[in-house]
Amino acid sequence: MDEEGAIGVFDSGVGGLTVLRQITLRVPGESTIYLGDTARVPYGTKSPQTVIRYARTCARLLTDRGIKMLVVACNTASAFAVETLRKELPLPVLDVIGPGARTAVRKTRTGRIGVIGTSGTVASRAYPDAIAQLAPDAQVFCKPCPLFVPLAEEGWTDGEVPRAVAHAYLDELLRENIDTLVLGCTHYPLLARVIAETAGNAIALVDSAEATAEAVEETLGRLGLGGNGLNSPQRHFLVSDAPESFSRVGARFFGSDLEHVEWVDC
Amino acid sequence: MDEEGAIGVFDSGVGGLTVLRQITLRVPGESTIYLGDTARVPYGTKSPQTVIRYARTCARLLTDRGIKMLVVACNTASAFAVETLRKELPLPVLDVIGPGARTAVRKTRTGRIGVIGTSGTVASRAYPDAIAQLAPDAQVFCKPCPLFVPLAEEGWTDGEVPRAVAHAYLDELLRENIDTLVLGCTHYPLLARVIAETAGNAIALVDSAEATAEAVEETLGRLGLGGNGLNSPQRHFLVSDAPESFSRVGARFFGSDLEHVEWVDC
Numbered sequence: 001m002d003e004e005g006a007i008g009v010f011d012s013g014v015g016g017l018t019v020l021r022q023i024t025l026r027v028p029g030e031s032t033i034y035l036g037d038t039a040r041v042p043y044g045t046k047s048p049q050t051v052i053r054y055a056r057t058c059a060r061l062l063t064d065r066g067i068k069m070l071v072v073a074c075n076t077a078s079a080f081a082v083e084t085l086r087k088e089l090p091l092p093v094l095d096v097i098g099p100g101a102r103t104a105v106r107k108t109r110t111g112r113i114g115v116i117g118t119s120g121t122v123a124s125r126a127y128p129d130a131i132a133q134l135a136p137d138a139q140v141f142c143k144p145c146p147l148f149v150p151l152a153e154e155g156w157t158d159g160e161v162p163r164a165v166a167h168a169y170l171d172e173l174l175r176e177n178i179d180t181l182v183l184g185c186t187h188y189p190l191l192a193r194v195i196a197e198t199a200g201n202a203i204a205l206v207d208s209a210e211a212t213a214e215a216v217e218e219t220l221g222r223l224g225l226g227g228n229g230l231n232s233p234q235r236h237f238l239v240s241d242a243p244e245s246f247s248r249v250g251a252r253f254f255g256s257d258l259e260h261v262e263w264v265d266c
Numbered sequence: 267m268d269e270e271g272a273i274g275v276f277d278s279g280v281g282g283l284t285v286l287r288q289i290t291l292r293v294p295g296e297s298t299i300y301l302g303d304t305a306r307v308p309y310g311t312k313s314p315q316t317v318i319r320y321a322r323t324c325a326r327l328l329t330d331r332g333i334k335m336l337v338v339a340c341n342t343a344s345a346f347a348v349e350t351l352r353k354e355l356p357l358p359v360l361d362v363i364g365p366g367a368r369t370a371v372r373k374t375r376t377g378r379i380g381v382i383g384t385s386g387t388v389a390s391r392a393y394p395d396a397i398a399q400l401a402p403d404a405q406v407f408c409k410p411c412p413l414f415v416p417l418a419e420e421g422w423t424d425g426e427v428p429r430a431v432a433h434a435y436l437d438e439l440l441r442e443n444i445d446t447l448v449l450g451c452t453h454y455p456l457l458a459r460v461i462a463e464t465a466g467n468a469i470a471l472v473d474s475a476e477a478t479a480e481a482v483e484e485t486l487g488r489l490g491l492g493g494n495g496l497n498s499p500q501r502h503f504l505v506s507d508a509p510e511s512f513s514r515v516g517a518r519f520f521g522s523d524l525e526h527v528e529w530v531d532c
Contacts, residue, residue, distance in 0.1 A: 039316055040306065047508045050305055119511075146420055147427075150413050161413075161430045168427055242313045245385075 005227065006031040006234065007216065008067030010058040013041035014153065014246060015186035016073030017253035019096060022213035023071070024235070027220060030227050031234040035062055036250070037266065039240035042149065043076040044118030044185075051120070055081035059089060061238070061266045068225055071216060072096065075117050075185050075208070079126035092219055099215040100182050100208035101130035107204045108180040111138040114173045114203075116195075117184030119144040127184055141176045145169040145185075152190040153249055162191060166198040174199065182206040190253065237261040271493065272297040272500065273482065274333030276324040279307035280419065280512060281452035282339030283519035285362060288479035289337070290501070293486060296493050297500040301328055302516070303532065305506035308415065309342040310384030310451075317386070321347035325355060327504070327532045334491055337482060338362065341383050341451050341474070345392035358485055365481040366448050366474035367396035373470045374446040377404040380439045380469075382461075383450030385410040393450055407442045411435040411451075418456040419515055428457060432464040440465065448472040456519065503527040 007027075009020050013036050020034050035058050037043075043051050055077045059070055071094045072078045072085065078095035086093045104113050104127075115127040121144075128140040147165050156162055173181075181203050183189060189207050196205055220226045227233075235258075239246045243261040250258050273293075275286050279302050286300050301324050303309075309317050321343045325336055336359045338344045338351065344361035352359045370379050370393075381393040387410075394406040413431050422428055439447075447469050449455060455473050462471055486492045493499075501524075505512045509527045516524050 039312065041311070045307070045508065045511065046305065050507050147413065147416050147422075150416050154412055156413075156434075161427070161434055164427045164430050168422075241316050242311065245311065 004066040005068045006033045006065070006236070007069050007071060008033050008035070008062035008065070009071040009073045010035040010037065010062060011074040011186060012037050012043040012077070014250040014253045015149070017250050018186050018189040018209040019071065019073035019212050021253070021255050022209045023216050026213040026217050027226070029233055030220070033062060033065060033067060033236040033238065035238045035264070036246055037240050038242055038246055042118070043074055044120040044149070046120065048080040048124075051076055051080040052084055055085060056088070057266050059085050061264060063089060063091070067091070069094065069216070069219065071212065073186055073212070075121040076124070079121050079124035092223060094212060094215055094219060096186065096208045096212045097126050097130050097184070099211035100184060100206055101127055101134060103211040104180050104182050104206045105131060105134045105138065107206060108138065110177070110179045111135065112176060112178045113138055113140050114176065114178035114181040115140060115142045115184045116145045116148075116169065116173070116181065116188065117142070118149065119146055121184055127182060141173055141178055143169055143173045148185065148191055149187045152187040155252055157190050157194065162194045163198070166191070166194050170195070170198050178203060180204045180206060183208060235259065238264045240264060240266045270332040271334045272299045272331070272502070273335050273337060274299050274301070274328035274331070275337040275339045276301040276303065276328060277340040277452060278303050278309040278343070280516040280519045281415070283516050284452050284455045284475040285337065285339035285478050287519070287521050288475045289482050292479040292483050293492070295499055296486070299328060299331060299333060299502040299504065301504045301530070301532070302512055303506050304508055304512055308384070309340060310386040310415070312386065314346040317342055317346040318350055321351060322354075323532050325351050327530060329355060329357070333357070335360065335482070335485065337478065339452055339478070341387040342390070345387055345390035358489060358491070360478060360481055360485060362452065362474045362478045363392050363396050363450070365477035366450060366472055367393055367400060369477040370446050370448050370472045371397060371400045371404065373472060374404065376443070376445045377401065378442060378444045379404055379406050380442065380444035380447040381406060381408045381450045382411045382414070382435065382439070382447065382454065383408070384415065385412055387450055393448060407439055407444060409435055409439045414451065414457055415453045418453040421518060423456050423460065428460045429464070432457070432460050436461070436464050444469060446470045446472060449474060501525065504530045506530060506532045
C-alpha cells in the first residue's frame, strides 16, 4: 500500500485501537498506519527512560514510512515521551492526555475530576498536571486500575467479575464526589458500560479516544493536512510480535476485523 | 558480593521469586542470584522466537557472573527456551515444567490432570507433552488464566474478586473430573488458597515452585555441586527495569524483603 501521507498511530499493544477506531470514524477518508509494540507490551509498568526509548523506536519506524502526523495512542507513552518526540520530529505529534484533560475541564461543573489509568500513567501525574494548566482550581483524584487491562483483553466486559473489580477500584474514588471521570487508558472504553453503571448517571465519563480523534480532525484542518479524498483510505497494521494474537484480540478493540497485520522488527 | 558458584535463577518479573523462595527453604546454605527481566515482562503473551531471544540474554548475564547452575523459573521460558539453553550452556539448566509434570504424575490416581497457566504456556502444550512422556495414558486438561497474574501482583489474593475469577476459570476444568491440578505459572502460589477452595479438597494441587526446588536439591547432590557451607549465603537480585516497583511487589512473592536489588542493562 502507499503509506505516504497516512496518519501514524502507535501504542504498546491493542489498546490504541480504540483511538484508531475513533479516528477512522471522525476522519474516515484518511489512510492510517497503526503500530502495536507487542514485543514490549505493557508500557504501563515500565520506567520513563525505558518508555521513552521504546516510543522513539516506534516513532522512527512510522516516520520512515512517510506519515504526515503521529498520534501517541498510549497514555503511558503520552505521559513520558511526547515532549521528547515533539522536539525531535518534524511533524505534528498528538497525545491522548491533552485532549482527555481538555474534555474533562469542559465537562466538569464542580471541578472535582477523577482519573483512572495504569500505575505508570497515574504515577506520572500527567493528567493532574495537564488539568491544572487548564483549570488551576480543579481537584483531581487518581486511581490506578491495573486489572481493567487484562479484563478488556480477556473480553470480560460484562457480568460478575468486571462488576466486582469496578467496585473494588471505583468506590473509594466515588466517595470524593467527583462529577467527571476520565478513562485514562486506551483499554478502558471496552469497559465503559460497567464503569458507567458503577459510577452512576450523575458522573460524566470522558473517553480519551474520542477526545483524541477530535483533536486529530482539528489539527488536520488547522494545518491544511487533510487528504484530497481521491483515493480510498488504507488501513495498515504493524506489530513487533505475535500478529495472530493481535488480530484476534484487537478486533474487539477496533470494532471490526484487522486486515494486513504485518510483523516488523523494531 | 562473591557470585561465583551461586545458583542463578531468572524469570520475566517477580513470579520466579516463588521458585527462589522454595529453593532458599530447601537448600538454605546456597547463594543465589535472581534476575527479573522486568523491562520485557510478560513473556506469556510473546512468541517462541522472542522468548528464546530474551531467555538467552538473561542466561548470558547470569553465566557471566559465574553461576554453577541455572534455574529457568518462568513457565513460558521453560516451555520455549530450555532445550536451546541446555544445548548452549556448559552447566546444569533446570526448568519448572519437568518437575511440575513429574509431581503431578506421582500424585494423580485417576490420571486426569488439570493444568492452569498463562496463554503462552498453555498454547505451548509443554505440560501435556511432559506428562505424556512420563504417563502416556494420562489425560491432561489445560486452561489459560490470564487474570491470575495481575491479581497476584495487585495483592488481591483473598475476597470476592479472586473468588469470582477463580470460579470463572476453574468451573469448566473441574467438570472434567480431574484429581490433580498443576499451578503452571509461578505467580499462582500466591492464589493457592482461593484456588484450593474453588477446586475443593478432593483435588491435589501441584506447586511447580516446590517441585522445582526439590529438583534443585536433587541435582546439586547428584552432581556434587553443593556448597561447602563455610560462607553465609548471599541473596542478590537484578532487574532490567524499575527496581523500586520490583522490590515492593516482589516482597510478597519472596515472602520477605528484597535487599540489594540492582538495575542491569540486558
